[in-house]
Amino acid sequence: MLTHQAEAVLDARAEHAEGPLWDDVRQELVWVDLYAGLVHRAAWSSGGLDLVRTHELGQAVGAVVPCASPDDGWVVASEFGFALLGVDGSVTTLAEPERVHGGRTRMNDGCCDPRGRMWAGSMAHDRTPGAGSLYRLEGTRTERVLGDVTISNGIAWRDQDAFHYVDTPTQRVDLVELDRDSRLLRREAAFGIDPDLGAPDGMTADAEGCLWIALWGGSAVVRFSPRGEVLERVDVPATQVSSCCFGGPDLSVLFVTTSQENFSPERSAAEPHAGKVFAVRTAVTGLPADRFRPERSNS
Numbered sequence: 001m002l003t004h005q006a007e008a009v010l011d012a013r014a015e016h017a018e019g020p021l022w023d024d025v026r027q028e029l030v031w032v033d034l035y036a037g038l039v040h041r042a043a044w045s046s047g048g049l050d051l052v053r054t055h056e057l058g059q060a061v062g063a064v065v066p067c068a069s070p071d072d073g074w075v076v077a078s079e080f081g082f083a084l085l086g087v088d089g090s091v092t093t094l095a096e097p098e099r100v101h102g103g104r105t106r107m108n109d110g111c112c113d114p115r116g117r118m119w120a121g122s123m124a125h126d127r128t129p130g131a132g133s134l135y136r137l138e139g140t141r142t143e144r145v146l147g148d149v150t151i152s153n154g155i156a157w158r159d160q161d162a163f164h165y166v167d168t169p170t171q172r173v174d175l176v177e178l179d180r181d182s183r184l185l186r187r188e189a190a191f192g193i194d195p196d197l198g199a200p201d202g203m204t205a206d207a208e209g210c211l212w213i214a215l216w217g218g219s220a221v222v223r224f225s226p227r228g229e230v231l232e233r234v235d236v237p238a239t240q241v242s243s244c245c246f247g248g249p250d251l252s253v254l255f256v257t258t259s260q261e262n263f264s265p266e267r268s269a270a271e272p273h274a275g276k277v278f279a280v281r282t283a284v285t286g287l288p289a290d291r292f293r294p295e296r297s298n299s
Contacts, residue, residue: 002232006221006256006278009048013275014038017257018202019063019077019109020277022247024288025070028052029247031257031277032061032076039064039076039085042277044248049277055089063110063120068291075137075292077107077120082137095142097135098122105131109153109202109243114160115182116293119145121152129169136182139294145184146176154203154243156211157290158226164190164211166200173200173211173228191228202243202257206284212254214241221256232282238274246286254286255279 014033037057042049059079073086081096110120124131134146151168162177175190198218223232238258260274
């Protein structure tokens with residue numbers, strides 16, 4: 001198995017860095033500090049990341065995706081649903097399907113599909129089994145696609161009608177297939193992940209159709225074949241590895257986010273790199289991130 005070593009590319013530490021995404025139009029890495037409600041943007045160079053701007057949302061934020069028109073800003077998985085983050089830093093609520101739970105739940109990971117709709121899931125703050133959902137945002141309309149989810153996490157699209165999906169406590173990756181009207185057709189286990197490796201969290205797909213999965217508690221990102229074969233490993237000097245994405249001008253740099261969520265001051269000192277962003281160059285390339293389009297396209 002090929003093994004890589006990730007290196008920190010920004011000195012700043014987040015409490016819970018998550019949701020990295022490469023904006024190929026702006027040539028920026030975008031990621032969040034979840035509980036702090038921050039969206040960070042940084043330019044990439046051989047010397048590391050140079051912070052461009054940090055947007056403060058005033059609420060938890062689990063994921064961020066760019067709009068099709070850069071002038072429209074970004075759509076975020078906000079605390080209770082979805083919001084538009086303008087380039088001026090303004091925040092406009094689009095939908096809040098989780099607000100009915102009275103603050104017991106929050107939104108978590110998400111991404112866009114090839115049709116330009118955002119998908120993001122939720123979880124209970126106390127991780128109550130089955131309390132979360134997976135939603136699809138189309139314009140300003142939301143649809144609950146999956147229920148009985150515990151920790152809705154990584155999504156990686158295989159094509160416009162199928163995606164790989166992680167509900168972390170299941171310790172597996174599922175394949176979710178949709179019909180022509182984007183209704184749930186079937187959800188089945190694609191492969192399991194050995195608990196000794198860590199718990200599956202965020203993930204991304206490469207140009208060869210393999211999955212790079214962040215392993216929470218495992219100090220690594222591992223590349224799996226679609227059948228679950230372990231192909232490559234990226235070692236990360238932080239225990240809680242939260243997510244990853246491909247970026248850089250040629251999409252050959254794997255960016256990795258990490259966390260110091262629930263760390264005591266002693267543990268934070270013992271893991272001085274936890275909460276940082278890391279990077280490693282790979283032999284394979286990733287895929288451009290899909291962008292949010294406010295109007296539905298059937299193409």
